[in-house]
Amino acid sequence: MRGIITYMKRDFLKWTRGKVAVISALVMPAAWLVFVGLALPVKFTGNYLDFITPGILVMTMLSAGLSGGALLMFDKILGFLNKFLALPTPRGSILVGKILFITGRGLVQTTIILVIALLIGATLLSPVQYALTYLVLFLFGVLISAFATTIALYLDDHDSYSAFNTMISLPLFFTSSALMPYGVMPAWLATIAHFNPLSFAIDSVRDVTAGGFPTLPILVLLVLTSVVLAVCVQVFRRVTV
Helix, strand or coil: CHHHHHHHHHHHHHHHHCHHHHHHHHHHHHHHHHHHHCCCCCCCCCCHHHHHHHHHHHHHHHHHHHHHCCHHHHHHHHCHHHHHHCCCCCHHHHHHHHHHHHHHHHHHHHHHHHHHHHHCCCCCCCHHHHHHHHHHHHHHHHHHHHHHHHHHHHHCCHHHHHHHHHHHHHHHHHCCCCCCCHHHCCHHHHHHHHCCHHHHHHHHHHHHHCCCCCHHHHHHHHHHHHHHHHHHHHHHHHHCC
């Protein structure tokens, strides 16, 4: 456990020292909240800001996860990974620490976005609802972090990973339930959105804000996270042999 905390602390210190990276990661989701959540005229809901906020929170976790996927690859390229592997801490601590850091960084960013949403008019929820929201975001963050790390380790090339990141980030967001409910989507888009992992997380947060408990979506996220984590561990073992 000490090794995991040490690796997480290293990455958090590195991240907070890059102030431009911290601020730039918040610009796009904050812009979506202000310019889309407040300005877009819609007829299917009375408060579009409340509707879109779960989607923006999940998008923030998606961006944090995809951008953090290359961290372990950079450690390998720069030679840090070999030095870590020579330390007496278990090798698995490196992978777990990296995934938890990426997820934790995403949760910090979503907290800031959530505060901005409240300041511009989103509905204030109960402590239990916020706790469940963070549970969903944590599960989704681990899922995306493990997935992105797996892809980055498999590709083993920054340019290829950047191209992959660009290729899937916006299509994943726009084919989810982030911007509109299933009922107003074209039939083909609604079908895709129902199977989009982002939709499971977004719908879960919306259920929580409506006072429900999204048992099935959370179970789906748990299963997906477990499968992706298992694959990530196997790829990491292959890379560190």
